[in-house]
Amino acid sequence: MKKKTTRKKGNSFLYTGAVLSGLMLFLILLGCFWTPYSPTAMDAAAKFQAPSWAHLLGTDNFGRDIFSRVLQGADASFLIALCVVGISCTLGVLIGGLCGYYGGLADLALTRLCDSITAFPAILLALVIVSLTGRGKYNVIFALSILFIPSFARVVRSEFARCRELNYVKSARLMGVSDGRILFRHILPNTFPVLLPAVTIGFNNAILSEASMSFLGIGVQPTEASLGLMLSDSQTYLQSAPWYALCTGGAVVLLILGFSLLSEGLQRRNGG
Numbered sequence: 001m002k003k004k005t006t007r008k009k010g011n012s013f014l015y016t017g018a019v020l021s022g023l024m025l026f027l028i029l030l031g032c033f034w035t036p037y038s039p040t041a042m043d044a045a046a047k048f049q050a051p052s053w054a055h056l057l058g059t060d061n062f063g064r065d066i067f068s069r070v071l072q073g074a075d076a077s078f079l080i081a082l083c084v085v086g087i088s089c090t091l092g093v094l095i096g097g098l099c100g101y102y103g104g105l106a107d108l109a110l111t112r113l114c115d116s117i118t119a120f121p122a123i124l125l126a127l128v129i130v131s132l133t134g135r136g137k138y139n140v141i142f143a144l145s146i147l148f149i150p151s152f153a154r155v156v157r158s159e160f161a162r163c164r165e166l167n168y169v170k171s172a173r174l175m176g177v178s179d180g181r182i183l184f185r186h187i188l189p190n191t192f193p194v195l196l197p198a199v200t201i202g203f204n205n206a207i208l209s210e211a212s213m214s215f216l217g218i219g220v221q222p223t224e225a226s227l228g229l230m231l232s233d234s235q236t237y238l239q240s241a242p243w244y245a246l247c248t249g250g251a252v253v254l255l256i257l258g259f260s261l262l263s264e265g266l267q268r269r270n271g272g
Contacts, residue, residue: 014265020258024251028078031071039064039072039225048241057247060230061237066244070251072225077255080137080144080220081206087145089199092152093191097183099153100160110157114150122147122205123212135218144209148202155198159191193270200263204256211252227252 036056043063051058057066099107117125122144129143163169164187172182213219214228222229227248234245 012265013261014269017258017261017263017265020254021262022258024074024255024258025078027071028075031068031075035065035068035071037065037068039068040223041065048237051243051247058241058243060233060241060244066230066247069225069230070227070248073227073230073248074251074255076137076220076224076226077207077210077228080141080210081203083141084144084148084206084210085199085202087141088148088202089152089195091145092149093156093188093195095149096153096156097160097188100157101164101179101183101187103161107157107161110153114154117147117150123209126209126213127216127218130213130218135221137220137224140210140213140219144206148206151202152195152198155194156191159194160187163187163190197263197266197270200259200266204259204263207252207259208256227255 041064043059046055046059046063047061049055049059049063055065055067057070060066060069095110099110125147126140126143129146130139133139133142160183169182169186172186177186210219211226211228211231214226215232217229217232220226220229230248231245231252234241234248237244
């Protein structure tokens with residue numbers, strides 16, 4: 001009875017996260033092809049208009065449509081997070097898989113390096129890297145990709161180290177199967193149940209990190225829209241135009257909440 005209850009709760013997390021994430025992904029895709037107004041179009045006569053049918057989320061201090069800018073900002077955050085997770089996951093799987101399978105000095109060095117990097121807050125290390133390389137979204141992608149590699153490498157390394165001692169891997173070695181085939185055709189597919197939740201967590205952290213860095217002014221630069229940059233601009237107008245901060249912050253919360261629930265649901269389903 002206890003196991004059934006746990007599985008049911010896990011499914012509720014998974015379904016809720018899938019719905020929220022799917023809704024946000026639909027809006028992101030919509031923003032790639034269509035927005036009600038140009039996200040950069042200014043209208044001095046329409047400054048600080050409250051939400052209405054003409055402007056669903058109101059307008060900002062330059063008369064720009066907030067809904068259009070939220071769509072574009074969510075699109076920018078999503079693409080940056082997608083690049084970060086894609087690069088860091090690929091390199092993390094490659095490095096962690098090789099170290100976990102072969103072990104030895106390289107495995108020990110990887111473990112110590114991952115411990116050293118994760119000992120510091122990722123956002124602080126990202127700030128240091130961006131301060132050295134310069135502002136902009138491409139440098140943010142570069143910095144976050146480097147910092148996210150250890151999280152994927154550690155997950156994959158532990159799974160490869162566990163699987164290399166299983167009977168099917170030993171049998172493949174005895175049959176003369178090459179190491180490359182064992183790594184990518186036999187062991188790697190068995191890491192997906194633990195790798196997929198790590199990807200969703202990484203995606204969530206990448207969105208939050210990008211928003212934080214743009215909020216501080218070192219991420220996406222004006223005149224491009226970014227949820228973090230819009231939150232930074234809106235804090236000046238919390239009393240005169242509270243919808244600016246609420247709508248932008250709400251988009252960030254929904255985007256992060258969707259992937260958080262999705263990750264929790266995947267972990268509970270795999271553990272249940």
